[in-house]
Amino acid sequence: MFESAATLIGHRGLGKGVVLGHQENSLDSFPAAVQCGLTWVEVDVRRTRDDELVVAHDPALHDGTALSDVLADEAEERGLLRLSDLLEALPTSAGVLFDIKSAMADALRPPQSTTASLLAPVAARESRRRPVVATSFDAAAVQQVRAAAPRLPIGLLTWLHHPVELAVAAAAHLDVQMLSLHAGSLWPNRSGKPCHLPPLEHVLAVVHDSGRELLVWCPTDEQARQLTAVGVDALIFDDVPRRLPEVADRTADGGR
Numbered sequence: 001m002f003e004s005a006a007t008l009i010g011h012r013g014l015g016k017g018v019v020l021g022h023q024e025n026s027l028d029s030f031p032a033a034v035q036c037g038l039t040w041v042e043v044d045v046r047r048t049r050d051d052e053l054v055v056a057h058d059p060a061l062h063d064g065t066a067l068s069d070v071l072a073d074e075a076e077e078r079g080l081l082r083l084s085d086l087l088e089a090l091p092t093s094a095g096v097l098f099d100i101k102s103a104m105a106d107a108l109r110p111p112q113s114t115t116a117s118l119l120a121p122v123a124a125r126e127s128r129r130r131p132v133v134a135t136s137f138d139a140a141a142v143q144q145v146r147a148a149a150p151r152l153p154i155g156l157l158t159w160l161h162h163p164v165e166l167a168v169a170a171a172a173h174l175d176v177q178m179l180s181l182h183a184g185s186l187w188p189n190r191s192g193k194p195c196h197l198p199p200l201e202h203v204l205a206v207v208h209d210s211g212r213e214l215l216v217w218c219p220t221d222e223q224a225r226q227l228t229a230v231g232v233d234a235l236i237f238d239d240v241p242r243r244l245p246e247v248a249d250r251t252a253d254g255g256r
Contacts, residue, residue: 001133001153001177001213002040006227007234008244009040009097011218012057015238025055027081030090033240040095040131042217042236045083047103047115048072053083053122059103068103083119087126095131097236098123099157100145102138112148116141120148127152135180142176153177155215160184164203172210178233179212183219186227200230 013029014022014036022029030041044057052072060066061078076082090096098119106114119134123145126132134145135155142154155178158167164185171179186200207214216227217236221243224235237243 001131002234005231005233007040008038009042009215009234009236010036010038010240011042011236011238012044013041014240017238019239020241025057025081027086027089030086030094034091034094036240036244038240038244039093040097040234041090042097042099043083043086044099044101045115045119046101047118048075051113051118053115053118055081055083055086057101059101066103066105068105083122087122092130095133096123096126097155098132098134100134100136100138100141102136102141111140111144114141114144116144117148120145120152124149124152133178135178139170139174142174155180157217158182158185164197168203168206168210171207171212177212178215179207180215180217180236183216183223183227186216187223200226200232204230204232 010033012024014020014033016024022032025044033041043055045053046056046067047053048067048071049069050071054075056067067075100116100119102115111117116136123132123134133153133155135157136142137157137159139156142156145152145154154176156171156174156176157180160182161184164181167179167181167185204214213233215234215236216232218238219227219235227235
């Protein structure tokens with residue numbers, strides 16, 4: 001799926017929050033990340049009430065209104081980016097990692113009408129002209145993508161400190177192409193309690209031996225160095241302009 005080890009991916013474009021004046025998940029942030037030299041970007045996807053897909057991390061607008069209760073025109077008027085507009089503007093040289101953000105209201109819909117199922121045909125069309133993968137914290141969502149677009153690569157996302165052994169096993173038996181771990185699953189948590197974690201090399205070996213690729217999101221600089229050294233498949237990170245040169249240099253020299 002990824003062309004080389006430690007492929008670098010921009011989180012929400014140039015990174016979380018505002019980076020170099022560009023708001024995350026905005027029409028400016030993603031092309032700017034590509035201009036910095038990235039070949040992949042990560043995009044948060046949600047649905048509106050009228051089944052349009054928009055680029056947004058949070059489930060609600062600033063006033064607390066759920067995005068799934070808002071029409072697409074209103075969402076756009078309030079500053080959200082339509083996914084179709086992003087894909088049209090983004091160079092086809094850039095791969096897209098879709099992060100499917102299932103709505104709570106999806107629980108009241110049949111599987112073929114959820115956020116994931118709405119994204120599936122869009123992602124499948126995009127896969128004809130650029131590399132794509134659809135991922136989610138919602139295991140049901142990745143399975144809904146598979147049902148609607150069987151050839152589309154899918155991945156399982158896990159949250160901060162999610163047990164790594166559970167995540168690796170789940171990815172294998174959900175038969176996804178990629179496991180996307182938060183860096184917190186691979187390093188001791190902040191509680192100070194003992195953490196009996198397998199070495200990075202062992203985690204990567206098991207993921208690869210099970211036929212998957214391993215992506216790690218939001219590592220620190222030191223964590224990125226160690227992950228690059230063991231040959232992780234991809235890294236998602238924030239503050240692209242600051243971190244890209246250093247991470248890219250470490251990738252080029254094998255993580256030394």
